[in-house]
Amino acid sequence: MAYRILFLFLSVLIFRIGNTQNSQPNVLLIYVDDLGYGDLGSYGASKIKTPNLDKLAADGLRFTNAHSSSATCTPSRYALMTGNYPWRVKGTGVLPGDAALIVPTNKTSLASQFKSAGYATGIVGKWHLGLGEAVAKNWNQPIKPGPNEVGFDYSFIFPATADRVPTVFLENQTVLAGNAADPIQVDYQNKVGTDPTGKEHPELLKMLSSPEHGHENTIVNGIGRIGYMSGGKAARWTDEEMPLTFLEKAKAFITQHQREPFFLTYALTEPHVPRMPSTMFKGKSGLGYRGDAILQLDWAVGEILKELDQLGLSKNTLVIFSSDNGPVLDDGYQDGAVTQLNGHKPAGILRGGKYSIFEAGTRVPMIISWPGKVQPGVSDALVCQIDFLASFSSLLKKELPKNSATDSENMLEAFLGKSKTGRQVLIEHAGSLSIVEGNWKYIEPSERSAYDPKTDTELGNAKDPQLYDLSKDPSERNNLANQYPDKVKALAEKLLQIKNK
Structure with missing residues (x-):
C-alpha cells in the first residue's frame, strides 16, 4: 500500500514538473469588454469587490498608464491583432454582426506569430472582427475566412457583440447546433422572419432598452438586439449561460494543450451590454447588473487561474489582463447601471469613457503576471495593446516581416517590468x-x-x-x-x- 501511495505521489510530481519546465511559456491573454480604469479594487474601486483580479495585480505588475489603441471595441481588437493603428484603414469602426473579416489573411497577426513559433493557438469569446468575405453570407454553411484563417488553430466565438445578431456560437467555422431545417437569416437593414421585435412587442422584454440606441430589433432571450434574425432557434444562446460556456471552452483548451506551449485569447464579454449575468451573481453587487457582471467577470478570471494552478501550469504561464476600451453606463439598456451607481466611479479620476478621446476612453486596467519572471509591483510606463505583437515577437525570438505591424513597438522590457520606460509617443483614437x-x-x-x-x-x-x-x-x-x-x-x-x- 505504501509503495502504491509513493508511486502515485511521484507520478503526480513528475507530471507537474513536466508541465512547468517547458522552455517556452504559455501565454494567456484575458481580454474583457468595456471595463473602466476605476472598476477594480486594485485600481481604487471601493464600492465593488474584485478579489481574484486584485490578487492577480498583487502577484503581478499593475500598469497605471496602459492603453487600448481606441475608445471602442472593433478598432482596439484590430490593433491588438495586427499591430497597426485602425484609423489608418477604412472599415475598422464598430462592426455589425454580419460584417466581413477585416483582419488581413496575408499579413502576420498576433495569433499567426505564436502559431509559427510552434504554439497551439486558440480564441474563446468575443470576436467582433468580421467573418467571411462579404456581408452576405450563408450562416448555415461553414463561414470563412475568420479566426482560423488569421492564426487561431481553434476558435469558439460569437460573431460581434452580445447586443447584435446573430446570437449564436461558432466553433471554428460552423454555427453550433445549427439546423438546415431552421436556417439562419441575418439582416441589419430589413426585418427577416416573424420573430417579434422590441419595438413592436415591448411587453415581451425582460430588460427594457434605452431610447434611441437601436436595441429594439429582434428579441432573443427576452432582450431586444441590434439587427434582425430569423431561424436557428436551437443555436441561440441565452445571456445567462453564454459566459459560463466560454469559461468551460477556455478551460478545455488549456487542458487539451497542457503538454505543449499554448497561446489562448480568452475574450470575455463582461461588462458590455446587454448585462444579464448568471443567476448566482444577480443583485450581488448592489450596483445594478453592470456591477453584477463585473463580479461574474472576476469570478471567471479566478476560475481560469485555478485551472492553470490545478494543472501545474501557473509558473510557466504569462497572464495578461486588459480591456478593449473604457467604461460606459447606459449603452442601450435600462439595467440599473445609472440608477444604482451608488458612488462607484468606473473611470476613477479620469475624464470621459468609452467613445471619448479623453483618457478614460483608452487608459484601461492592465495586469501582467508571470511567477518568477515578472516581479510584483506597479509600472507607470506608457504602453499600449498595439505593442503586443512586436513585444511577443521579441519574446518568441521571431522577426516580424517587413510591412507587418508597422505601428507596433517592442515594449517587452516594460511589459515584463525590466524597464520603467515605455513608449515615447502614442496616438489615441476615438x-x-x-x-x-x-x-x-x-x-x-x-x-x-x-x-x-x-x-x-x-x-x-x-x-x-x-x-x-x-x-x-x-x-x-x-x-x-x-x-x-x-x-x-x-x-x-x-x-x-x-x-x-
Missing part, C-alpha cells in the same frame, strides 16, 4: 485623434460632438486645440493650449507626421 508624448497630451481640433447625451459621455472633442499636462492634470481639466503654443505646434506637427507615415 474618431478624432490625440497624441501623448511624455507628460503632454494634445487633442486635435474637431467638429465632432463634445458630448453624447445618450451615453452621458464627455467625448473630448472641441473646435480649438487642447493641451494637457497629464502628470499634473490626469483628469484633463486645465487646457494649456493658449499658454504653450509652441508645444501645441510641435505636437500637432508630430501627429501629422505619424498620420502620413
Whole structure:
C-alpha cells in the first residue's frame, strides 16, 4: 500500500514538473469588454469587490498608464491583432454582426506569430472582427475566412457583440447546433422572419432598452438586439449561460494543450451590454447588473487561474489582463447601471469613457503576471495593446516581416517590468485623434460632438486645440493650449507626421 501511495505521489510530481519546465511559456491573454480604469479594487474601486483580479495585480505588475489603441471595441481588437493603428484603414469602426473579416489573411497577426513559433493557438469569446468575405453570407454553411484563417488553430466565438445578431456560437467555422431545417437569416437593414421585435412587442422584454440606441430589433432571450434574425432557434444562446460556456471552452483548451506551449485569447464579454449575468451573481453587487457582471467577470478570471494552478501550469504561464476600451453606463439598456451607481466611479479620476478621446476612453486596467519572471509591483510606463505583437515577437525570438505591424513597438522590457520606460509617443483614437508624448497630451481640433447625451459621455472633442499636462492634470481639466503654443505646434506637427507615415 505504501509503495502504491509513493508511486502515485511521484507520478503526480513528475507530471507537474513536466508541465512547468517547458522552455517556452504559455501565454494567456484575458481580454474583457468595456471595463473602466476605476472598476477594480486594485485600481481604487471601493464600492465593488474584485478579489481574484486584485490578487492577480498583487502577484503581478499593475500598469497605471496602459492603453487600448481606441475608445471602442472593433478598432482596439484590430490593433491588438495586427499591430497597426485602425484609423489608418477604412472599415475598422464598430462592426455589425454580419460584417466581413477585416483582419488581413496575408499579413502576420498576433495569433499567426505564436502559431509559427510552434504554439497551439486558440480564441474563446468575443470576436467582433468580421467573418467571411462579404456581408452576405450563408450562416448555415461553414463561414470563412475568420479566426482560423488569421492564426487561431481553434476558435469558439460569437460573431460581434452580445447586443447584435446573430446570437449564436461558432466553433471554428460552423454555427453550433445549427439546423438546415431552421436556417439562419441575418439582416441589419430589413426585418427577416416573424420573430417579434422590441419595438413592436415591448411587453415581451425582460430588460427594457434605452431610447434611441437601436436595441429594439429582434428579441432573443427576452432582450431586444441590434439587427434582425430569423431561424436557428436551437443555436441561440441565452445571456445567462453564454459566459459560463466560454469559461468551460477556455478551460478545455488549456487542458487539451497542457503538454505543449499554448497561446489562448480568452475574450470575455463582461461588462458590455446587454448585462444579464448568471443567476448566482444577480443583485450581488448592489450596483445594478453592470456591477453584477463585473463580479461574474472576476469570478471567471479566478476560475481560469485555478485551472492553470490545478494543472501545474501557473509558473510557466504569462497572464495578461486588459480591456478593449473604457467604461460606459447606459449603452442601450435600462439595467440599473445609472440608477444604482451608488458612488462607484468606473473611470476613477479620469475624464470621459468609452467613445471619448479623453483618457478614460483608452487608459484601461492592465495586469501582467508571470511567477518568477515578472516581479510584483506597479509600472507607470506608457504602453499600449498595439505593442503586443512586436513585444511577443521579441519574446518568441521571431522577426516580424517587413510591412507587418508597422505601428507596433517592442515594449517587452516594460511589459515584463525590466524597464520603467515605455513608449515615447502614442496616438489615441476615438474618431478624432490625440497624441501623448511624455507628460503632454494634445487633442486635435474637431467638429465632432463634445458630448453624447445618450451615453452621458464627455467625448473630448472641441473646435480649438487642447493641451494637457497629464502628470499634473490626469483628469484633463486645465487646457494649456493658449499658454504653450509652441508645444501645441510641435505636437500637432508630430501627429501629422505619424498620420502620413
